[in-house]
Amino acid sequence: MALPDRSMYWVNRGEKGKTLIEAAGMDGSDRQVLAVVSMEEPVGLTLDYVAGRLYWISEYKESIETVKVDGSGRYTFPEMLLKDQDPVGLVVFENWFFWADAERLLSAPRSPARERQVLWNTSVSAFTVLHELQQQPGNTTACAPGLCSHLCLLSPIHPKGYKCACPEGMVLLPPGTCAELTFLYATPKKIFSLQVGLLGSAPKSTLVVDWPQNLHLQDVDWRRGALYWTDDEGDLMRFTWRSPRKEAIRTGLPVCSATVDIASGDVYWLTCDRTDIRVCRFTDMATSVLYRSKSIIAHLFLDWPRATLYWLEDGKPLQQMNLAGGEVQDAWNETWSRDIQITLDTESFSFLWSCKNRGLQSLSLAKRQRGTLKESWPYQLAAAYEPYLVSVNKTALLLWDQRTMEPVGAVTEANIQKVVVGLATPLETVPEPMTEPVTVPLLVTAPLPAARSTAAPAALETTTTTPPPLSCPRTWLPCRDGSECISQEYLCDGERDCKDGSDEEDCAQLCNAPGKFRCLSGTGCLEEQERCDGVPQCPDGSDELDCWKPTQDCARRCDGHTRCVPESWLCDGHPDCLDEADEQGCGKAGTEALGRPGSRR
Incomplete structure (x- = not known):
């Protein structure tokens, strides 16, 4: 399972009977334990990415458990399952739980009444909920086509938001190209x-x-x-x-x-x-x-x-x-x-x-x-x-x-x-x-004595040599002095990647070209489609300023603009943000929201 924050989540049934719910970046970075569930026999780990919460069924407790994706906010929904039920999966959508066993597909609200409903009397092995609010925002992934030749792994810690990887036995070369090892x-x-x-x-x-x-x-x-x-x-x-x-x-x-x-x-x-x-x-x-x-x-x-x-x-x-x-x-x-x-x-x-x-x-x-x-x-x-x-x-x-x-x-x-x-x-x-x-001739070694002596050599004539021309890989450019190559994506990005600094010179013409966005600091530019993609690439972060607009599935930002909640979750009496911004300023509008169709109440 993955979130827009480029993380994945799983159940780790480790050594000595220790069972953990863990998280890491999709590139394997920033691995951490979110919950220890050794006695719970967890089943059906699922993710509500809008709320930023993980849910799973505890067969031992016959309950549904939840924790926020940062490991905080652990909560139990007790007595959700039927007695001695053997569940095989779980899905959460807004205020409803859906789960299945070998004989039927069931649902129940998160409200105290917990009226279970049988949706289908049949054996179900896998299922999911398809709804507009369940879809992750489009065009926000850092893994754009062409960045990596084989595998592109989203990363929560990499400055570019992704990391290229290769099939086993191949090696990764710049810029994101996999090659056979020699x-x-x-x-x-x-x-x-x-x-x-x-x-x-x-x-x-x-x-x-x-x-x-x-x-x-x-x-x-x-x-x-x-x-x-x-x-x-x-x-x-x-x-x-x-x-x-x-x-x-x-x-x-x-x-x-x-x-x-x-x-x-x-x-x-x-x-x-x-x-x-x-x-x-x-x-x-x-x-x-x-x-x-x-x-x-x-x-x-x-x-x-x-x-x-x-x-x-x-x-x-x-x-x-x-x-x-x-x-x-x-x-x-x-x-x-x-x-x-x-x-x-x-x-x-x-x-x-x-x-x-x-x-x-x-x-x-x-x-x-x-x-x-x-x-x-x-x-x-x-x-x-x-x-x-x-x-x-x-x-x-x-x-x-x-x-x-x-x-x-x-x-x-x-x-x-x-x-x-x-x-x-x-x-x-x-x-x-x-x-x-x-x-x-300009590189000819001075005559050496027959025996390998370490004495200082005779004075040599100072000459200027011309090294062989630099061969750069495709999509890379040579620096002016010919000593190294850099990827095109580092051209005019505000950082000196060439030793002679030539990659940051004559940028005005490049940045004024159609389809380019100039960083506010004037230190670089990038492609227009990279603006407001969720990954700061300008040194001053200006490519991610003034980007957000409220939508039905992201109606309010909270927690320092690091998370958003859908409209149906505003003013429903259940804080979903760490700073509880989704339950502030409700008033009369909040009362109306409680009775609105599709709200979680």
Whole structure:
């Protein structure tokens, strides 16, 4: 059951005989217990959305129970049912209850007389009341067509009033598009893509790169269509598969580990002496030191959805830092050895690792909770993206379901060195091997000594580079500086989403176009049909001002304009608003209302 406030309600018959009536947003958010009904044997939970009340039958008490949707105002209508009656459903309309058993459909008023009436002598398994006042207001849902490619879930806490979701096994990409999950895995000279698809479907493996020299896969920038790898000398390479071409990125020192921030395209990398964490900015490929350690850094991770770096440093707990730099903090109070097999799952915001004597372990950073996924784990952990986990051995790659820890797919391939998450990487064609790799002169790495030295490199000539053109998804727009893409819905909305602020410039012409509503603050505009839709979208909320007009089913607003009641409920002697506004100012008009047909008295 759902209300215009984007909530759903249900009976939860939980553990140890505890029965609860619960509520949550339709996206699963803001879950709360409204009533504990363990002894009542509740049947036929139903919702009167106009009054904002839930009703159910208590078989144990042989009564009808009610509570407001916020958990307050619990009330009992005693002795409503026939003796030893076995009800199967309940509906409430205005001042009447309707319920059924195996033999008949009955009704009774809520008044003290409680004169039961048999409406139909027949077996009824399901029924409802259809009436104009029972219909929820039209054109008020935040889930407009086209916002989400698959599922749109109404949300009471999301600023936009909805949340997009995907079928199990697919991943959600901006702007609300579901895509099949892709992993990339590499052998010494080849890179493959593994398209997973829906959970339970057979994964599909495709050769992406077949290179003459050895390569060490580092990461994939699926938004900009680029692969990053290093060669045997530690030179960092960027391969753009749409061209295809290879570029050598000048870093000055050998690179032993690198990862990409999908939002900005910046590359964060670890020097081969494992003491420096550095960054190459996508806009100009300028390199700077982000963090310098006095001990060995064994593993480097990048959580791009939360713009955070994590790493394991000898003698210290798990460390974290914002991508922009700044203070280093302990992310967890445990210290791991440098030879541990560990991976970051950015979807579940968790770390997974394997221990010889403790099996496969997990650490949820969101819940600050550690657990065991599998007590015995003889495999090499390679990558994870909920609900999937990838392991490798000498001859194959195994795909696992994290919830059941059972394998759901396998690929036969020897000598797999690394696996990375590619999300919606559209890798379909195999470029021909190049005997002479193409190198962009402005990005050529300075000559490195034969041995991997950490000495400072010779002074390099300052040059200006031109990064590859940004490829934006459909319905997204590039920022002026070409560093990122934003959704069209963020254009001229009063908030700077582009780093260069270009999404909030030249808005006057856009906002003055037909079909546009300009926010009163002048900081943005939106589509005219989004005005008075119940979801404030202007920063000042002006798109939801002066919208309400009284109707038969919403005759008076109350409780701070968060609820309304129908005309037939005004001045009927039963306060339905928390502030009792529906019973104020009645007078003579209220007396007339009591005798009006259709009133609840």
